Amino acid sequence: MRYEMMRPGQIREAIARGLPLLIPVGVIEYHGPQNPVGTDALIAQGIVHRVEQEVECVVAPTIFYGYTGQWAAGIEQGEIHIDGEALYGFVKPLLKAFYDQGWKRIYVVCHHQGETGVTMLSYQRAATEAAMEYGLAHGGTGWSADPDLRSAVFERVRVVGDAAFAPRGYGGHGGRDETAAMMYLYPETVDLTQLDKCRPVWAQDAHQATAELGREIGELIVAGWVAELRRLAQE
Ligand SMILES: [Zn+2]
Numbered sequence: 001m002r003y004e005m006m007r008p009g010q011i012r013e014a015i016a017r018g019l020p021l022l023i024p025v026g027v028i029e030y031h032g033p034q035n036p037v038g039t040d041a042l043i044a045q046g047i048v049h050r051v052e053q054e055v056e057c058v059v060a061p062t063i064f065y066g067y068t069g070q071w072a073a074g075i076e077q078g079e080i081h082i083d084g085e086a087l088y089g090f091v092k093p094l095l096k097a098f099y100d101q102g103w104k105r106i107y108v109v110c111h112h113q114g115e116t117g118v119t120m121l122s123y124q125r126a127a128t129e130a131a132m133e134y135g136l137a138h139g140g141t142g143w144s145a146d147p148d149l150r151s152a153v154f155e156r157v158r159v160v161g162d163a164a165f166a167p168r169g170y171g172g173h174g175g176r177d178e179t180a181a182m183m184y185l186y187p188e189t190v191d192l193t194q195l196d197k198c199r200p201v202w203a204q205d206a207h208q209a210t211a212e213l214g215r216e217i218g219e220l221i222v223a224g225w226v227a228e229l230r231r232l233a234q235e
Contacts, residue, residue, distance in 0.1 A: 001052070003060045011058075011101075018104040020057045020229055024048045025110040027066035027119060028080040030073035032174035032203040033194035035182055037078040038064055043170060043178065044111040044162050046185030050222045055229040060098070063091075067118035072173065072200070084118045092126040099130040099157060105232055111162040111170070120159055127157035165224030170217055176205040177217065184214025 001014065003021070026041025036042065041064040052059050068081045098106050108123045115121075131153040135143040144150050163169025170177040182190045195207055 001056075001058045003058055006058070014058050015102050015104075018233075020105045020107060020232060021060055021098060021103045022048045022051065022057055022107045022109055023060040023098075024062040025066065025108055025112070025119065025123065026062070026064060027068050027082075027112050028064055028078070029068045029071075029112070030077040030079045030174070031178060032200055032206055033198045034190055034192050034203075034206060035174055035179055036186070036189040037080075039174070039178055039182055040112040041066075042186055042189070043181045044109050046181070047111075047162050047218065047221050047225070048109055050218070051225040051229070054222065054226045055233075057229055063094075066112060067122065069118070072202070084122060087119065088122040088125060091122050092129065095123065095126040095157060096130040096133070099127075099134060103156065105155070106157045108157065108159040109162050110159065114161065115159075120161075123159045127159055128154070130157060163221050163224070165228045166221040167224075168217060169221060170214075172202065172205075174200065174203045174206060176208045176213070179203075179206045179209035180211065180214035181218065182214070183209055183211040184218050187211060 001010070003011070006014070024041065024044035026038070026044050028037050029040060030037060031039040041062050045062040048059050051057065065080060065082050067084050067087050068079055070079060070081050073079050108127070110120050110123065112119050135149050135153050139146045139149045161169065170181045172178060179190060192207060192209070195203070199206065
């Protein structure tokens, strides 16, 4: 189910039934001339949408904008960098609203720069603050004395990489793996012939990408999520 397509009563029912909410997250970043600028967010989204076919869950709209640091390129290549404070300012009320709605588990599913990247750190800061504020609002100062609050609040939002539950993910930046991911998830967006004109240092192996490799890795990632969400449903 897609959050934006649900009526209020359907949302309340999904929360009451303990369904998880998954939020795909990435950035708008240069990924070489052969890939679309939405590659990271599209990988997270493509994986989550496949997970949704396998396990009952709710998928929130993808968040495409984030912190890139213009590491790969700038606006001339279509990249849009959002400063860390601005990103946090947007993410905080968003995550807090989802948190306060009462979802049993919210997964922020990020494909970009790893756990120490500003994008994931911004979501993690917002998630931790949402938990702290919920505890304070429901248990008052010293709310750690309430065992139910103490044990539950920090588990409710998990900020994880898209491949957190798989033996491997799509590594590198704009190279073989991510290009293969796009050939599998959104084949119409990739044009390998563009590599003949320009091949950035981090995309030297991009021409080795195949849709089969993308599917091989993608199926491992999806299987990891299916196992995680089935485990959660048993809790
Ligand atoms: Zn990427």
